[in-house]
Amino acid sequence: xxxxxxxxxxxxxxxxxxxxxxxxxxxxxxxxxxxxxxxxxxxxxxxxxxxxxxxxxxxxxxxxxxxxxxxxxxxxxxxxxxxxxxxxxxxxxxxxxxxxxxxxxxxxxxxxxxxxxxxxxxxxxxxxxxxxxxxxxxxxxxxxxxxxxxxxxxxxxxxxxxxxxxxxxxxxxxxxxxxxxxxxxxxxxxxxxxxxxxxxxxxxxxxxxxxxxxxxxxxxxxxxxxxxxxxxxxxxxxxxxxxxxxxxxxxxx
Numbered sequence: 001x002x003x004x005x006x007x008x009x010x011x012x013x014x015x016x017x018x019x020x021x022x023x024x025x026x027x028x029x030x031x032x033x034x035x036x037x038x039x040x041x042x043x044x045x046x047x048x049x050x051x052x053x054x055x056x057x058x059x060x061x062x063x064x065x066x067x068x069x070x071x072x073x074x075x076x077x078x079x080x081x082x083x084x085x086x087x088x089x090x091x092x093x094x095x096x097x098x099x100x101x102x103x104x105x106x107x108x109x110x111x112x113x114x115x116x117x118x119x120x121x122x123x124x125x126x127x128x129x130x131x132x133x134x135x136x137x138x139x140x141x142x143x144x145x146x147x148x149x150x151x152x153x154x155x156x157x158x159x160x161x162x163x164x165x166x167x168x169x170x171x172x173x174x175x176x177x178x179x180x181x182x183x184x185x186x187x188x189x190x191x192x193x194x195x196x197x198x199x200x201x202x203x204x205x206x207x208x209x210x211x212x213x214x215x216x217x218x219x220x221x222x223x224x225x226x227x228x229x230x231x232x233x234x235x236x237x238x239x240x241x242x243x244x245x246x247x248x249x250x251x252x253x
Contacts (some may be wrong), residue, residue, distance in 0.1 A: 001238045002027045005056045006064030006078070007071055008043060010034040013085070016226040017060060027234055028246045030054050033063075049074045056236035060229050061086050068093055072100045081105035081236040085112055085229050087153065098243060105239035109246040110157035112228035116202070117246040119217050120161040123204060126213070127162045135208040137162060137170070141191040142201040150192035158167065158204055 001086060004021065008014045009032030018041065019027050031054035032045040039045070046052045050072050058081040061071055068086055072093075075082040081104060097106050111117065131137070141155040151174060163170045173189045183189065198221040205212060219225075228246060235249045 001025075002058060002234050003030045003056045003099050004028065005030065005049075005052060005054065005059045006032045006043075007049060007059055007067070008034060008086070009043075010036050010039045010040065012061060013062035013222060013226055013229075015039075016223050017062065017229060020223070020226055020230050024230065027230060032195070051143075054220050056080055058083060058233040060233050062226075062229065065089050065093065070126055071098065072096055072106075075106070076100050076103050079104055081239055082107070083229055083232045083236060084108040085225070101241060103242035105236050105242055105244065107232050107236050107244040108249070109228075109232075112155040112225040112232065112246060113217070114228050114231065114246070114250065115217050115219075115224060116154060116158075117228075117250055119202075119204075119215060120158060121247070121250070123158060123162050123215060124165040126138070126206060126215070127165050130206040130208065131162075131166050133208060134185070135206040135213075136185075136189075137187075138189040138191070138205040138207065139149040139201045140191045140193065140205070142198045144197045144199065145194050147194060149192065151190045152192070152202075154200070154202060155190050155192070158202060159190060162188065162204075195220065213233060 005013050005027045006017060018029060021027050025207060029043050031043055032041055032054050033049050033052055034045055035046050035047055037047055059080055062085045065088045088114055097108060100106055139155050139158055141152045143152060170186050170188050173187045199221060202217050204215045232249050235252055
């Protein structure tokens, strides 16, 4: 049984993870942390991470960037592995997480979905076949109309997985409206669509002569990220110092 502290327990993702863990016999939330303590939980909730005095095997973090510095300090001081799911971290915070991983296990990934991370592995294999054959590579991502960043971090991570496999030969194009010229053979086009309440859709296109191969991942709810975080916590429990990502979780299955 993996004992977990849910950091950001009363936020949307915290509530989803609480429900998932309640139905999973292999994991238990033993404490929560959230500035808003007005929600009834089956576990004790602390306003700040420093107040938490409950022993645990791992921490799942779905909070906000302002709370991450204290969380990392706590993780190191208590030697509790942490799954960092909060987005929008500064370069300094990312550097701090990497530094902390020299003392405690830290898992951070651009996307917590098991499906997206499996897709990244498939794209590496596909790129090895299609890129040398002259296939053009395009990525189209779609999200809800409240999303601030474009393209999404996941779209960039998908492009990175392809590019790294091809020895970083490619450059990324986000906007073709600024110049009128045909696409370069070594470019990956990344297009962003924003509308409605689309949770997340990513399509990777390998377009060749007379054939097109498409890989697509659609998230119908944010629970796919919550499920990935739960699996990551199970994986991280008992791990020694090091920086991990969801690829490590998938490889261990």
